[in-house]
Amino acid sequence: MIVAPVLRLCGITKRFGSLVANDAISLSLNRGEVVALLGENGAGKTTLMNILFGHYVADAGTVEVMGQPLPPGHPRAALAAGVGMVHQHFTLADNLTVLDNILLGTRPLWRPGLRKAVARARVQALSQDFGLSVHPDARVGTLSVGERQRVEILKALYRDARILILDEPTAVLTPQETEALFRTLRLAVGRGLSIIFISHKLHEVMGVADRAVVLRHGRVVGEVATADTDRHALAALMVGEEVVPPKVAPPTPGPVLLRLDDVTTAQAGTATGLRRVTLDLRAGTITGLAGVSGNGQAALSDLVSGVIRPQAGRLHIAGAPVTHWTPREAVGAGIARIPEDRHSTGTIADFTLTENAILEGYRSRFAKGGWMNWRAARAFAEGIIRTYDVRCPGPDTRIRLLSGGNMQKLILGRVLEPGPRIILANQPVRGLDIGAITYVHSRLLQARDAGAAVLLISEDLDEIMALSDSIHVISEGRLSPGFARGTMTQQQLGLWMAGHGFADAA
Amino acid sequence: MRLEPIANPSVLRRLGLPASALLATIAVASGLAAVAGADPLATLGLIVKGAAGSRFAALETLNRATPLIFTGLAVAVAFRARLWNIGAEAQLYAGAIMAVLLGTGALPGAVALPAMALAAMVAGALVLLGPVLLKTRFGVDEVVTTLLFNFIMLLFVSYLLEGPLKDPMGMGWPKSAALAKEARLPRIVDGLRLHWGFGLALIAALTVWVIERRTAFGYEMRAVGLNPRAARFAGVPVNAVLVKTALLSGGLAALAGFSEVAGLKGHLTLDLSPGFGYTGIVVAMLALLNPLAVVPAALFVAGVFVGADSMSRAAGVPTYIADMLLASSLLFMVLAILLVRFRVVRG
Numbered sequence: 137m138i139v140a141p142v143l144r145l146c147g148i149t150k151r152f153g154s155l156v157a158n159d160a161i162s163l164s165l166n167r168g169e170v171v172a173l174l175g176e177n178g179a180g181k182t183t184l185m186n187i188l189f190g191h192y193v194a195d196a197g198t199v200e201v202m203g204q205p206l207p208p209g210h211p212r213a214a215l216a217a218g219v220g221m222v223h224q225h226f227t228l229a230d231n232l233t234v235l236d237n238i239l240l241g242t243r244p245l246w247r248p249g250l251r252k253a254v255a256r257a258r259v260q261a262l263s264q265d266f267g268l269s270v271h272p273d274a275r276v277g278t279l280s281v282g283e284r285q286r287v288e289i290l291k292a293l294y295r296d297a298r299i300l301i302l303d304e305p306t307a308v309l310t311p312q313e314t315e316a317l318f319r320t321l322r323l324a325v326g327r328g329l330s331i332i333f334i335s336h337k338l339h340e341v342m343g344v345a346d347r348a349v350v351l352r353h354g355r356v357v358g359e360v361a362t363a364d365t366d367r368h369a370l371a372a373l374m375v376g377e378e379v380v381p382p383k384v385a386p387p388t389p390g391p392v393l394l395r396l397d398d399v400t401t402a403q404a405g406t407a408t409g410l411r412r413v414t415l416d417l418r419a420g421t422i423t424g425l426a427g428v429s430g431n432g433q434a435a436l437s438d439l440v441s442g443v444i445r446p447q448a449g450r451l452h453i454a455g456a457p458v459t460h461w462t463p464r465e466a467v468g469a470g471i472a473r474i475p476e477d478r479h480s481t482g483t484i485a486d487f488t489l490t491e492n493a494i495l496e497g498y499r500s501r502f503a504k505g506g507w508m509n510w511r512a513a514r515a516f517a518e519g520i521i522r523t524y525d526v527r528c529p530g531p532d533t534r535i536r537l538l539s540g541g542n543m544q545k546l547i548l549g550r551v552l553e554p555g556p557r558i559i560l561a562n563q564p565v566r567g568l569d570i571g572a573i574t575y576v577h578s579r580l581l582q583a584r585d586a587g588a589a590v591l592l593i594s595e596d597l598d599e600i601m602a603l604s605d606s607i608h609v610i611s612e613g614r615l616s617p618g619f620a621r622g623t624m625t626q627q628q629l630g631l632w633m634a635g636h637g638f639a640d641a642a
Numbered sequence: 643m644r645l646e647p648i649a650n651p652s653v654l655r656r657l658g659l660p661a662s663a664l665l666a667t668i669a670v671a672s673g674l675a676a677v678a679g680a681d682p683l684a685t686l687g688l689i690v691k692g693a694a695g696s697r698f699a700a701l702e703t704l705n706r707a708t709p710l711i712f713t714g715l716a717v718a719v720a721f722r723a724r725l726w727n728i729g730a731e732a733q734l735y736a737g738a739i740m741a742v743l744l745g746t747g748a749l750p751g752a753v754a755l756p757a758m759a760l761a762a763m764v765a766g767a768l769v770l771l772g773p774v775l776l777k778t779r780f781g782v783d784e785v786v787t788t789l790l791f792n793f794i795m796l797l798f799v800s801y802l803l804e805g806p807l808k809d810p811m812g813m814g815w816p817k818s819a820a821l822a823k824e825a826r827l828p829r830i831v832d833g834l835r836l837h838w839g840f841g842l843a844l845i846a847a848l849t850v851w852v853i854e855r856r857t858a859f860g861y862e863m864r865a866v867g868l869n870p871r872a873a874r875f876a877g878v879p880v881n882a883v884l885v886k887t888a889l890l891s892g893g894l895a896a897l898a899g900f901s902e903v904a905g906l907k908g909h910l911t912l913d914l915s916p917g918f919g920y921t922g923i924v925v926a927m928l929a930l931l932n933p934l935a936v937v938p939a940a941l942f943v944a945g946v947f948v949g950a951d952s953m954s955r956a957a958g959v960p961t962y963i964a965d966m967l968l969a970s971s972l973l974f975m976v977l978a979i980l981l982v983r984f985r986v987v988r989g
Contacts, residue, residue, distance in 0.1 A: 480869065484872050
């Protein structure tokens with residue numbers, strides 16, 4: 137039996153200036169099917185989905201939903217045809233309730249009476265049917281990231297979506313939340329919905345998708361049933377070459393470059409502070425910090441970055457106690473800081489690549505007597521773009537136009553070029569594709585082998601275990617002893633992450 | 643309807659849209675003139691003629707633009723760092739007070755003008771220092787504090803003009819004594835009513851542009867305005883930058899007061915500024931905060947005011963049409979500039 141696809145994209149082409157973001161891409165989706173859209177950052181996944189959803193108008197090609205062509209450039213038409221999108225960055229109003237967020241935009245403003253009782257019953261029924269537990273009257277601002285995502289999915293379901301597009305839905309989720317999401321997706325497929333799942337986490341794609349379509353440089357380079365392939369083959373398709381896990385040579389530990397001596401930091405709002413943390417970072421080693429999100433990683437990262445100061449205890453750099461401590465002092469002390477949020481902390485979106493490249497060094501290296509040396513700044517940016525393979529139209533491009541991976545490469549170049557002695561890498565590969573991940577990891581290992589002391593903070597235990605010479609676990613602001621590479625299993629670390637084993641365990 | 647960014651706007655878009663904004667403004671003005679019972683085209687002609695139709699008119703426009711360039715620069719600089727200085731009016735009067743204090747005294751001729759200008763800038767800077775320190779130390783909203791300062795300053799000037807600064811020869815009018823001859827800004831060309839305040843304003847615009855584009859401070863200022871969080875993380879001393887920006891902004895606004903007193907009026911009265919501080923916001927927005935564009939923006943705004951004054955005398959249409967013209971031109975221009983970079987997509 138031949139069933140017509142519910143969604144068919146035909147020869148979609150989209151150019152931005154000289155860049156061809158989508159080059160004659162065709163894709164079809166059948167009823168009850170999960171298709172994974174795979175590709176590195178900048179491969180054209182997001183552009184394609186924006187065209188499908190009417191946010192962009194394609195230069196060529198057609199979109200058909202349930203056999204009917206969609207008029208280009210009309211998101212409402214896509215919505216009406218039953219296409220729902222869950223964006224990577226949520227589009228919810230924090231100060232409204234879950235129910236209000238779902239209803240928002242579904243009815244004309246001037247119609248009196250929202251008939252909330254009916255709506256609430258329907259939302260509750262949907263959340264029951266699809267395993268999306270969330271309280272309809274909770275304020276969205278108080279919800280966790282996982283819950284917010286459920287609200288986004290409910291929003292799409294409430295509008296009778298038959299096709300769900302999820303843009304990197306697991307990038308923000310814990311493993312448990314990811315599992316719950318996959319259960320929901322299976323329920324949805326069971327009810328005849330069709331799903332496009334954008335990701336670059338291959339094990340998830342293998343786990344949840346029936347078929348994978350791989351994009352590279354705006355073209356479809358492969359389309360395979362997940363049953364007929366494996367992770368390695370997919371990864372090779374994505375980056376165009378076989379992915380090799382990093383080879384880690386044995387470390388050659390040197391002197392202690394950064395010491396936290398019995399440091400306690402203030403509790404900032406709901407963020408956990410550090411509680412009497414003692415930690416040594418040695419030259420030539422990578423120290424991994426494992427832990428469940430929100431257990432003091434932010435405080436440790438801010439402390440090493442110079443953003444906050446110890447409330448009690450001391451910081452020592454290369455043996456000397458630190459007295460005055462600000463971001464500028466931290467940079468001056470030779471600390472390379474890769475912040476957790478590259479969009480809002482690491483870069484200034486409307487600054488050019490050049491302006492972003494000198495953000496830390498403008499006073500010391502690119503200005504003399506208060507006058508900027510833009511020629512030197514531009515040359516520095518061009519050097520980073522070359523050396524770190526930042527894909528961009530040029531140093532005068534505003535950085536907001538770059539993909540996350542390329543943004544991260546620029547940050548890497550900015551902090552690594554001066555030859556730092558200490559490197560703080562807070563979630564350095566979150567949201568990046570395989571090619572970029574491999575690249576960032578290899579750069580960190582290179583820096584280690586050149587004698588830098590690296591502090592790697594990550595919520596991805598695999599990453600921590602693969603790279604770290606020594607692992608500490610952080611829980612409720614307390615730090616575990618250091619465990620040498622290979623001495624702990626995932627399960628053992630997991631116990632520490634859950635708070636077991638600490639001396640002052642409550 | 644949604645906005646979709648345009649990567650490379652065409653020349654037609656770049657020039658055509660602002661031109662249509664101008665046309666739309668003209669249409670609104672014509673409509674209003676018709677409502678007032680005058681011939682629309684003739685009214686517009688009179689405005690243009692009144693603003694630039696003769697040497698006298700053009701010079702009048704340049705004179706009127708001078709304080710607007712200063713206050714426009716003051717606002718543009720502050721807004722660039724996202725410091726919402728609504729108090730240019732107060733800073734202007736602070737500058738005017740200093741000009742009168744030093745200009746009526748016994749300062750020797752050669753140093754009188756530089757001393758007055760410098761003192762004016764210091765005073766204007768200090769007026770904005772309070773609100774910016776309240777902001778950086780305690781998070782007090784500077785929109786409120788700078789706005790309220792305008793009223794305090796106006797009342798303070800009123801007190802001065804009724805008390806310590808009152809002109810003993812003023813026949814009871816609330817005005818200060820006249821400036822000494824050496825304390826007056828000379829005219830650029832003998833016999834023409836254009837004073838060096840205008841030249842100073844042009845220099846100020848160029849200086850501010852150089853500061854923004856070429857100095858480390860300007861870079862810091864833009865960084866703080868665009869993303870204070872990232873700026874702070876990178877090591878930019880955000881609060882110090884805000885304070886420095888405030889000092890520059892206050893100083894620029896005060897030069898407007900100095901230039902009006904020393905260049906045009908020769909003494910201080912309560913109506914020295916018909917809202918130059920507030921109009922500076924319009925000028926800065928029209929110029930998209932670009933210091934060089936502040937000059938043509940100020941000329942445009944001044945031309946509308948001067949032209950409408952003259953038109954009103956000739957055609958009997960109320961001068962309020964000038965305010966309407968400015969307001970609609972600002973709205974249309976902001977819209978046009980948005981549409982240069984974005985296209986509207988239905989749906």
